[in-house]
Amino acid sequence: MVDTIDSRPKGAVGEAAMKVLDSKLTRQMAVNMHACVHCGQCFESCHYYLATRDPKVTPAYKAEQLRKLYKRRHDWLGQLAPGWVHATQPTDEQIAALYEAAFGNCTMCRRCNLSCPMGLDMALMMRTARWMLTSQGLIPPGLKATIDTHLATGNNMGITREEFLETVDWLQEELQKELDDPDFRISVDRPGTEFLICLNPREVKFYPLLFMAQFKTCYAAGLDVGLSSAYWDATNYGLFSGDDAACKQIVTKTIDEAVRLGAKTLILTECGHGYRVYRWEAPGWYGKPMPVNVISYIELAAEQIRRGRIKVDKKRNTERVTYHDPCNQARSGGIIDEPRYILSKVVMDFQDMEPHGENNFCCGGGGGALTMSEFRDRRLAAAKVKADQIVATDAKIVATSCHNCIDQLSEIGKHYKLGVKVMNLCELVANAIVLPPKAVTVAVQEIGERPVAVDADGFIEDTSLWSPEAAVFLARRQGFGDVLERLTPDQWRVVDFTRAYYGRFGVPPMRETVCAELQLSKRQFGTLFPGTLKTLYRTAGLSREVVHKVAAE
Amino acid sequence: MNEVLRVVENEVQLVALAIFVGMYLVRLNWLRSLRSPWETAAPKASAARGVLLSFGSVFLPWTMESTRKHFAVYVEFALFHIAVAIAILASFALPYAPQLLPQPVIYVSLFFLALGVVAGLIRIRRRLVNVNLRAINTPDDYFAITVVSLWFAAALWGLGTMSDLGLTVYFGLTALLLIYVPLGKVSHYLYMPFSRFYFGYTFGRRGVTVRKSQWRYN
Numbered sequence: 001m002v003d004t005i006d007s008r009p010k011g012a013v014g015e016a017a018m019k020v021l022d023s024k025l026t027r028q029m030a031v032n033m034h035a036c037v038h039c040g041q042c043f044e045s046c047h048y049y050l051a052t053r054d055p056k057v058t059p060a061y062k063a064e065q066l067r068k069l070y071k072r073r074h075d076w077l078g079q080l081a082p083g084w085v086h087a088t089q090p091t092d093e094q095i096a097a098l099y100e101a102a103f104g105n106c107t108m109c110r111r112c113n114l115s116c117p118m119g120l121d122m123a124l125m126m127r128t129a130r131w132m133l134t135s136q137g138l139i140p141p142g143l144k145a146t147i148d149t150h151l152a153t154g155n156n157m158g159i160t161r162e163e164f165l166e167t168v169d170w171l172q173e174e175l176q177k178e179l180d181d182p183d184f185r186i187s188v189d190r191p192g193t194e195f196l197i198c199l200n201p202r203e204v205k206f207y208p209l210l211f212m213a214q215f216k217t218c219y220a221a222g223l224d225v226g227l228s229s230a231y232w233d234a235t236n237y238g239l240f241s242g243d244d245a246a247c248k249q250i251v252t253k254t255i256d257e258a259v260r261l262g263a264k265t266l267i268l269t270e271c272g273h274g275y276r277v278y279r280w281e282a283p284g285w286y287g288k289p290m291p292v293n294v295i296s297y298i299e300l301a302a303e304q305i306r307r308g309r310i311k312v313d314k315k316r317n318t319e320r321v322t323y324h325d326p327c328n329q330a331r332s333g334g335i336i337d338e339p340r341y342i343l344s345k346v347v348m349d350f351q352d353m354e355p356h357g358e359n360n361f362c363c364g365g366g367g368g369a370l371t372m373s374e375f376r377d378r379r380l381a382a383a384k385v386k387a388d389q390i391v392a393t394d395a396k397i398v399a400t401s402c403h404n405c406i407d408q409l410s411e412i413g414k415h416y417k418l419g420v421k422v423m424n425l426c427e428l429v430a431n432a433i434v435l436p437p438k439a440v441t442v443a444v445q446e447i448g449e450r451p452v453a454v455d456a457d458g459f460i461e462d463t464s465l466w467s468p469e470a471a472v473f474l475a476r477r478q479g480f481g482d483v484l485e486r487l488t489p490d491q492w493r494v495v496d497f498t499r500a501y502y503g504r505f506g507v508p509p510m511r512e513t514v515c516a517e518l519q520l521s522k523r524q525f526g527t528l529f530p531g532t533l534k535t536l537y538r539t540a541g542l543s544r545e546v547v548h549k550v551a552a553e
Numbered sequence: 554m555n556e557v558l559r560v561v562e563n564e565v566q567l568v569a570l571a572i573f574v575g576m577y578l579v580r581l582n583w584l585r586s587l588r589s590p591w592e593t594a595a596p597k598a599s600a601a602r603g604v605l606l607s608f609g610s611v612f613l614p615w616t617m618e619s620t621r622k623h624f625a626v627y628v629e630f631a632l633f634h635i636a637v638a639i640a641i642l643a644s645f646a647l648p649y650a651p652q653l654l655p656q657p658v659i660y661v662s663l664f665f666l667a668l669g670v671v672a673g674l675i676r677i678r679r680r681l682v683n684v685n686l687r688a689i690n691t692p693d694d695y696f697a698i699t700v701v702s703l704w705f706a707a708a709l710w711g712l713g714t715m716s717d718l719g720l721t722v723y724f725g726l727t728a729l730l731l732i733y734v735p736l737g738k739v740s741h742y743l744y745m746p747f748s749r750f751y752f753g754y755t756f757g758r759r760g761v762t763v764r765k766s767q768w769r770y771n
Contacts, residue, residue, distance in 0.1 A: 025587060025588075026587055027585075027658070029587075029590065031585060031744045035741045035747075038686065041619035041626070056688065076736050084691065084693050085693045085738075086691045114618065119752030121752070275712075280759060283592070283593040290595075330761070331761060333759065337764055354597070379758075396649070497574070
């Protein structure tokens, strides 16, 4: 950093950085610059300060490093009597102090934002400061390398398409074994994929179990998910360098890829900042209405569990679990209750940290801190607050849903000898999932050229083999005697309508719909197809999965 | 009433007020001229409720960790600002609507002004003693709190004795503050509605401070 400043004429870096500040000056930013009353209420909200008690790491002090520069340029008193309000020119020394504050002593976790009586947004100020510096080449090398790699290769670890596809193949085989389903496929680049999953490159490279856990969840929920082999990286470290152009480039490629594949929804893996980027910040960078929905894996899993589409058994996770809220996902993303809802369903013993939720302390690995090896010592020192929080819960497992948090929490665990296991939420979910029993073929009838097989519930196993002859076979098997022995024209009318409806809407019609459309009373319907609606669905050749999905809803 | 007091209470006040309003309007116009990017992502919860909660949190100290932990500081903040409100209102009531200040109202005002002085002194002391606060406080901060505390004391003196000298000092300080406020730290009054609005808007629509009941888990 010092080399970069020294290589330029004295004060040149600062002057150029100030031009960047001027270009980034919004109303919100100006308000943040003027409204601080220096009351000190933010001090104890900061993990850096709590761990060190150093006056130079309080949120207000860090913000002052930027305000001093701003005031000299935009504040009346700062221009008239700079010393009166500590306004200063952008000297090399002041730029160095800003670098320390913005990159070395702040993770942009926004916790102080909640404690500020004025509601000032430190993350906005620090991100602006970071961009002022980054634009002048003052950026931690690790952070720069991560962004450059992403821009050059499409993902932040430089994983090639071949490597990616190889990993997907391997994990597909693993999942086929785990799910006991040789037909299981991970769709890659398939047009029409409804849900497109964005992964963290670390899941592809180092944590395949997390990759598998997420696909297992989607499989259990019966969702049509897939991947892009070109733009699948959920991360965007431009958020941490303040580089909006890089952010825009990255999100645009991913969103355009989703559009190309016809996806309706992007599922963001358990990546704190990735979720925030795509859910909340991307629309601003994308510059036009978002053509896809964005949800987190956490939201998806919580919703599927709540709707009963995924069966879980909490007895499979018996150890005490606590949960660390990733700042970008909770405080800046609003995902606070969903992970707790999931944990209430998938683990036996859950103990929240205090404080938690929107007031949770940053683990210390936020804001791209893990890429900045030069600040490792202070990152770990500041993590003492988190270590104490974990110890107080007496938990054996710390769950979280962010890869930066996972890495930092693992490092904290070793550094402070906590003796805890760190897990992503998806691992706990996957472990608790109870897959429905496999369909067992109980009857086979030769109809036409190929045998039609029926499972234990009486549903056709391969729906493509359905034919009018197969319908009669399926109807007769249901044990309603003469009623379904030979299908009458009225029964055919119902069957045809059901198949047409399913073909059009992707879901089978409910009884009320059939009756309304075909002008049947419920009694007449019951006479045509006795028993439950399944009698009709079986006859119409709908699959067991489709019917079970409807039942769950 | 001597002539000095009459001029300070009327002409000087009006000129100072005109300068104050003029400077505020210039500042507001400047703020208005800046870009104000709005979030365009689909909201998760209500921005309007978030804004209401944000402004309400000033009166709900238990909703903020800092005021929960330091309740005494919150009380001091409240007393200080009650005194500010009284001192401002009195500066208008005394010359233009003295009937609004019957004896009981004056007694209550004096009580809160006295507490305001105490709160101001505590604030000055804390900023001088606390090393962390010293690191961020500027001469402007010390000056602002000192002048405002003196203003409370002058109001206490003027309202309490109704003496020409006390009232002249009070109105003199009022005029000084009116001119200084838009320049220095006290101008946070101007920016606070914006900052609390942005806070409530962002955290409300993102579902951080406003939550959906469907995910209640216990």
